[in-house]
Amino acid sequence: MNLHDTIAASDDVVSREVNGEAVLLDLASGQYFGLNAVGSAIWQILGDAPVTMAALCDEVEAEFDAPRDVIEADVSELIEELAMAGLITRKAA
Amino acid sequence: MTAMRREKPRLQEPMGTPAYDQWMTPDGEAKAGFYRTSGGILVRFYGEADFEISDNGAVRCSPALGADQSIAENLFANAIKPMLANYNGGLNLHGSAVADAQGGLAFLGQSRSGKTTLAGACGGAGMAFVTEDVTELKQDSGQSQRRYWLQPKAPELRLFADSAQHLLGAAADDWDEGAKHSASLNPDMAVQNTPVPLRAIFLLGDGSAQAVQITLLTSQNALSQMLQHSFVLDVEDKARLKAHFARLADLAMDVPCFALDYPRDYSALPQVIAAVRAAALESPVQ
Structure with a gap:
């Protein structure tokens, strides 16, 4: 994953925070997904506006106490999962 | 309150366009199809009744030929009315x-x-x-x-x-x-x-x-x-x-x-x- 790639939440997804965790509904497929607290924080950032991977990692780093390399690996893994599920779009740098 | 105008029973002709949504039974059979029309949405309960819902919320029902006539009333009360109510914030x-x-x-x-x-x-x-x-x-x-x-x-x-x-x-x-x-x-x-x-x-x-x-x-x-x-x-x-x-x-x-x-x-x-x-x-x- 390139840190300069731009990530955006899909227009086909509606989400709602339920007791601190996000529940996503993909309107295109009718499937729903649950995110844990970290995933929910990332989704909230994505929901505001498209963001680069680097900026996304910056925001996560500011919020969670973890080494940068761990954050980049974890964010990258989640973004891959969200992309596979069709919940985000990616624009290569 | 939503009211229904009842038309004469008619044959359910093919719609010509694909349904944008379907209701399936637990057995995997299509129970109803949702179609866009020039004036709104048509909900077809296969073999039972067509409900045409206009953009202003008016509902016209055409029971399917040969279907039990009481089915249309039940479908209206138990499917169309709640759908319209949810559509309007219910x-x-x-x-x-x-x-x-x-x-x-x-x-x-x-x-x-x-x-x-x-x-x-x-x-x-x-x-x-x-x-x-x-x-x-x-x-x-x-x-x-x-x-x-x-x-x-x-x-x-x-x-x-x-x-x-x-x-x-x-x-x-x-x-x-x-x-x-x-x-x-x-x-x-x-x-x-x-x-x-x-x-x-x-x-x-x-x-x-x-x-x-x-x-x-x-x-x-x-x-x-x-x-x-x-x-x-x-x-x-x-x-x-x-x-x-x-x-x-x-x-x-x-x-x-x-x-x-x-x-x-x-x-x-x-x-x-x-x-x-x-x-x-x-x-x-x-």
């Missing part, structure tokens, strides 16, 4: 409800999951019958803590023959076993005539449990399960769907929701009712 779910002094209990589930039979059995066990098949909720608006009020509906059960015989002693020997029929409640069953606050929601499983199983769901799980039991007219109207999703999320956070499964055996119903009432009483008021 909260209607596919389920039945009963009440006692502690509040109302709603049973949500797929078709043929036993919602009505359980509600009828609760009625026979001293609880008051509130509604069947469609559970309409209205939210408190003037309180700091949101509350949901179950809206009572006409005291009638729509049951398959075996359930009617078990619950009501109804003479159902000549009923078509594959179809639901309307049956009046026994006169000794209590009926809730006024709105009652919702105490808990139970989401019915598929009956594979060997014994009564009740599990308190997280709000996230409750929301994802309730989505399957709501009435949505236009799955492509993102703004309305988002608002509906938000209303369901509030409900999932505000009201305790349980997964409920039990063997579909009439003799198990007293035990199910006792377990359901106990779970509702012990559940945290959220």
